[in-house]
Amino acid sequence: MPSAAGQGQPEAPPCGSACSSAWRSSARRAPASATSTPGGAGRGPGSCRPPRPPPRTGTSPSTSSGPWWPPTPSRNIFFSPLSISMPLAMVSLGARASTKAQILEALGLGAQGGPEEDALHQGFRRLLQGLRRPPEDPQLSLGSALFVRPAVRVRDAFLSAMRTLYLADAVPTNFEDPAAAQKQINDYVAKQTEGRIVDLVKDLDSSEVMVMVSYIFFKAKWETRFDPQSTRKQDFHVTPETVVQVPMMRREDEFDYLLDRSLSCRVVGLPYQGNATALFVLPSEGRMEKAEAGLDQQTLTKWLKKLTKRKLQLYLPKFSIEGSYQLEKILPTLGIRDLFTSRADLAGFTNHSNIQVSQMVHKAVVEVDESGTQAGRSHGRGVCIQVGPMGSQMIVFNRPFLMAIVNAEGVLFLGKVTRPAGGHSS
Incomplete structure (x- = not known):
C-alpha cells in the first residue's frame, strides 16, 4: 500500500478537543445497530441503500463543535474516529481508578461511566457482530487486539468480556525476541485485512509488556x-x-x-x-x-x-493514502495520562503490578478509484x-x-x- 507520496509520515490526528470531539462522537453513535461492515472477524453486510441520514451528534458541546484537527499546510491526514474509540473502550474494561476515569472522560462518558458505559460496550458488541455477516458491499475490516507478554496472566473475567463485547483476544507475544514479536503482530493484522494493512508496528524492543493495535480498511463500490x-x-x-x-x-x-x-x-x-x-x-x-x-x-x-x-x-x-499513528504519544494530550506510564491501574486486566500499555497503534487506509x-x-x-x-x-x-x-x-x-x-x- 503506498503511503502519502513525498510527504513522509502523515500529520498526527487531531489533538486536544479536536480529536476527542471526533472520538466522542463515534463512541456515542456506536450503540446504534450495525447496517454495513465486517469486523476484524469477517466481511460485513450491505443492504438496499435507505435514505442517508446525517451522522448523529452527541449531546455535549464537545461532540458537535470544534474542528477535528488543527490546520496543517503540507501533510496528508487520514484516520478513523470509530477505530480509535473502540480499543479505548475495550481497555477501559480492565482499567481502574484514575486510569479508567481518564479513558471514560476522553470518550465523553464522564469519569463515573454508569449506564452510558454499559451502552457503549453493548453498542460495539452489536456493531461487531453485525460485521460477521456474509460479504457484500460496502466492506469494512475493523478490529482491535492486545498482544501481551506470556508471563502476564490475564484475568478470565477480562478475557470473557473482551471476547464477548469486542470479538477480540489477548495474544501471548514473546517481546524478548522483538523481531519475531513484530512479525507476529503485523502478520495478524495483515491476515485480518486481507493484506491491505501491512507493517503496522515497528521498532519494538524487549522491554515491551503489552501492545494494543487497532486497524480499519474500507472498500466499497460507487x-x-x-x-x-x-x-x-x-x-x-x-x-x-x-x-x-x-x-x-x-x-x-x-x-x-x-x-x-x-x-x-x-x-x-x-x-x-x-x-x-x-x-x-x-x-x-x-x-x-x-x-x-x-x-x-x-x-x-x-x-x-x-x-x-x-x-x-x-x-x-x-488516489490512496494512509494514516499511521502512535497513540501513546497523542492520548496524554487528551487527558489519558496514566495508561502508558507506571501509574497505570489495570487491576481488572491482571493481578500483576506495574503493568502498562507500551504502545497503541492506529492505522487507516483508503483507496479511491473508478469502481x-x-x-x-x-x-x-x-x-x-x-x-x-x-x-x-x-x-x-x-x-x-x-x-x-x-x-x-x-x-x-x-x-x-x-x-x-x-x-x-x-
Missing part, C-alpha cells in the same frame, strides 16, 4: 462508477510551487452538491452501494485553513441535510470551476481537499488529501 477510459493524467497543485501529475477520473452526471459560502468551499457527495457516502470538500483559493477550522460534527450534519442534485462535470483524483473506494503543464493553479456542455458545472479537484466517509452510524473516516499517493512531479 453506486455509479467512473469510466476508466475517461481517466487522464492531469496536474495536481500540491502548493503554488509544486505540481504533480495524477490520474484524474472524470464523470458527468447529477451529483449531490452544495456550495457553502460561509466556509468558502464546495461539497460533492458520492454514494456507495450500501448505505455509506463519501463527501469531497474543495475549498476556494486560499481558504483551506478556513474550511479545516470549520470541519466539525455540526458542519457535516448541515452539509448532508442541504445537499441537492446538480448537473456536474466532476474531475477527481484516483469505488478501497479508501503539457498548466500555468494556472487551484480550483477549476467552469460551465461545461449543456449548462453543467465543471469541478476539478486539482488542489488539496478534505474528505469524509459517513454512514448511518456516523463518521467512519476523516481525511485531508494534500498530495495524492502516486503523483509525480511535472
Whole structure:
C-alpha cells in the first residue's frame, strides 16, 4: 500500500478537543445497530441503500463543535474516529481508578461511566457482530487486539468480556525476541485485512509488556462508477510551487452538491452501494485553513441535510493514502495520562503490578478509484470551476481537499488529501 507520496509520515490526528470531539462522537453513535461492515472477524453486510441520514451528534458541546484537527499546510491526514474509540473502550474494561476515569472522560462518558458505559460496550458488541455477516458491499475490516507478554496472566473475567463485547483476544507475544514479536503482530493484522494493512508496528524492543493495535480498511463500490477510459493524467497543485501529475477520473452526471459560502468551499457527495457516502470538500483559493477550522460534527450534519442534485462535470483524483499513528504519544494530550506510564491501574486486566500499555497503534487506509473506494503543464493553479456542455458545472479537484466517509452510524473516516499517493512531479 503506498503511503502519502513525498510527504513522509502523515500529520498526527487531531489533538486536544479536536480529536476527542471526533472520538466522542463515534463512541456515542456506536450503540446504534450495525447496517454495513465486517469486523476484524469477517466481511460485513450491505443492504438496499435507505435514505442517508446525517451522522448523529452527541449531546455535549464537545461532540458537535470544534474542528477535528488543527490546520496543517503540507501533510496528508487520514484516520478513523470509530477505530480509535473502540480499543479505548475495550481497555477501559480492565482499567481502574484514575486510569479508567481518564479513558471514560476522553470518550465523553464522564469519569463515573454508569449506564452510558454499559451502552457503549453493548453498542460495539452489536456493531461487531453485525460485521460477521456474509460479504457484500460496502466492506469494512475493523478490529482491535492486545498482544501481551506470556508471563502476564490475564484475568478470565477480562478475557470473557473482551471476547464477548469486542470479538477480540489477548495474544501471548514473546517481546524478548522483538523481531519475531513484530512479525507476529503485523502478520495478524495483515491476515485480518486481507493484506491491505501491512507493517503496522515497528521498532519494538524487549522491554515491551503489552501492545494494543487497532486497524480499519474500507472498500466499497460507487453506486455509479467512473469510466476508466475517461481517466487522464492531469496536474495536481500540491502548493503554488509544486505540481504533480495524477490520474484524474472524470464523470458527468447529477451529483449531490452544495456550495457553502460561509466556509468558502464546495461539497460533492458520492454514494456507495450500501448505505455509506463519501463527501469531497474543495475549498476556494486560499481558504483551506478556513474550511479545516470549520470541519466539525455540526458542519457535516448541515452539509448532508442541504445537499441537492446538480448537473456536474466532476474531475477527481484516483488516489490512496494512509494514516499511521502512535497513540501513546497523542492520548496524554487528551487527558489519558496514566495508561502508558507506571501509574497505570489495570487491576481488572491482571493481578500483576506495574503493568502498562507500551504502545497503541492506529492505522487507516483508503483507496479511491473508478469502481469505488478501497479508501503539457498548466500555468494556472487551484480550483477549476467552469460551465461545461449543456449548462453543467465543471469541478476539478486539482488542489488539496478534505474528505469524509459517513454512514448511518456516523463518521467512519476523516481525511485531508494534500498530495495524492502516486503523483509525480511535472
